[in-house]
Every structure is written in structure tokens, then in C-alpha cells.
Amino acid sequence: RRDGSVDGAVLSTLDPNPFLQLVAKKNEALRSLIFSAPPQLEARVQVQPGSARPEIRVTGTVMAPAFTFKDTEFRDAGSQIAWKDGLVYARDLRFSVGRGKFEGQLWVAPNDFRLTAKNSIAPTSLLGLFDAKTREFLSKMEFTDLPDISVSLHRTKTAFANIRGKGHLKLGRTAMRGSWMDSAESDFEIGDRCVTYRDFVVKTGSGRGTGSF
Numbered sequence: 001r002r003d004g005s006v007d008g009a010v011l012s013t014l015d016p017n018p019f020l021q022l023v024a025k026k027n028e029a030l031r032s033l034i035f036s037a038p039p040q041l042e043a044r045v046q047v048q049p050g051s052a053r054p055e056i057r058v059t060g061t062v063m064a065p066a067f068t069f070k071d072t073e074f075r076d077a078g079s080q081i082a083w084k085d086g087l088v089y090a091r092d093l094r095f096s097v098g099r100g101k102f103e104g105q106l107w108v109a110p111n112d113f114r115l116t117a118k119n120s121i122a123p124t125s126l127l128g129l130f131d132a133k134t135r136e137f138l139s140k141m142e143f144t145d146l147p148d149i150s151v152s153l154h155r156t157k158t159a160f161a162n163i164r165g166k167g168h169l170k171l172g173r174t175a176m177r178g179s180w181m182d183s184a185e186s187d188f189e190i191g192d193r194c195v196t197y198r199d200f201v202v203k204t205g206s207g208r209g210t211g212s213f
Contacts, residue, residue: 006047010060013038032070039064043081058083071128072097079106086110093117098125100146115153120146145172153190164191180204 015038024030043060063078077095081088090106104117122143127135151167171184186200202209 004049004054006045008045010041010043010045012041029070032068034068035064036066036068036073037064039067055085056083069129072126076101097121100125111156113153113155115151117149117151119149119151122147140177142175143171143173145174147171147174161193166190169197 015035017035020030020033024033040063041060042062043058046057048055048057059080059082061078061080064074066073066075067077068074075096079090079093081090083089086109088106088108092103093106094101094103096102098121100119100121102117102119102121104115104119107114123130123138124141124143127138130138148170149167151165153163153165155163166187166189169184169186169188171181174181174184181202181204184200184202186197188198189196196212198212200211200213
């Protein structure tokens with residue numbers, strides 16, 4: 001009471017589905033989000049008075065055993081989170097889909113989005129998240145082995161033209177339109193409205209192809 005500061009703790013295992021139904025009437029994305037089991041949230045909230053406005057900080061962890069989003073089932077999702085004045089940082093961000101998993105770090109601020117991640121989820125396991133044209137393309141692919149993708153992205157706005165980054169792609173036994181390859185590997189860069197694959201190597205049986213595109 002002396003200086004107007006607040007220090008509190010929050011622990012929640014509430015089922016969010018009833019709340020989502022109330023606020024999702026005009027939001028298609030929220031309507032497609034369904035939790036199979038209640039997530040767990042633990043957070044610390046700190047408020048310090050300031051000259052212009054109070055400074056608010058939130059730190060904690062969130063874990064969701066299982067949920068469905070756009071007909072895609074996610075499992076074992078969780079992250080350590082920090083929020084301050086509109087800036088969001090998510091550390092140890094993770095979730096599983098099918099046999100694969102995603103792990104990364106996320107930073108979100110006004111006009112500043114950064115993501116570093118490692119992913120072994122096959123894109124065919126995420127068809128519900130893509131537009132019709134992309135779904136049609138991915139439906140022609142098959143993944144016997146899980147992919148291994150590492151990426152670092154940065155963008156200032158949501159448009160693809162503003163995304164820049166680089167990464168590495170490694171595929172095992174994979175098919176496109178019924179044509180199988182034993183493995184493929186490449187570095188890639190994203191920028192200037194395009195994706196550039198450099199020094200790729202594709203192997204099928206005794207055959208080997210290399211190049212860039």
C-alpha cells in the first residue's frame with residue numbers, strides 16, 4: 001500500500017472450453033480450438049507504479065496435455081513465458097504432432113517477430129493448418145522417415161516479403177507423387193520474397209543429384 005506495487009501468483013487448471021465458446025462466436029480460429037484436457041498455468045504477476053503508466057511483468061509456465069486446432073491434434077505442449085509491456089518471450093516452446101515434435105524460442109514485439117526452432121513434424125500431419133492449395137500439394141507427399149528442420153526467422157511485419165531467415169533441411173525416405181528418394185539435405189535462406197536452397201544433395205539408390213535453386 002505504501003508505493004502501490006502489486007506482487008501476486010496465479011495457479012489455474014480451469015477448463016478453457018466454456019470461455020472459448022463465449023468469445024469465439026465471430027472468430028473462426030478460436031472456434032476450432034478445443035482442449036481435450038485442461039491446461040495448467042502457473043504465473044507470477046508484478047506491477048510497479050510509473051510516471052506515465054504502471055509497469056506490468058508476467059512470468060510463468062503453461063502446459064497443455066492435449067488440444068485440437070483446425071482438426072490437428074497437438075500433444076504435450078508447453079512453454080516458459082515472460083510478458084512485459086506488450087513484449088512476449090517464450091522459451092522452451094514445444095509440442096508434438098503424430099510422431100514428430102517442435103522445439104523453439106519465440107520473441108514477439110511490435111514490428112519485431114523472431115523464431116528459432118527445430119522441427120521433426122511431417123507437414124502432412126499439419127494439413128488442417130494450411131490453405132487449400134498447399135493442402136493439395138502436400139497430399140501428394142509421403143514421409144516414411146521424419147524430417148529434420150532447423151530454422152531461424154525474423155520479420156518486421158506479417159507479410160511474407162518481410163520474412164528473413166536461414167536454416168537447414170534434412171529428409172529421409174520421402175516421396176513426391178509416388179517418386180521416392182532415399183534422402184535429401186540442403187541449407188536454405190528466406191528473403192526478398194523467395195526461398196533459396198543452396199548446395200542440396202538428393203540420393204536415390206545409386207543415383208545422386210546436387211545443385212541450388
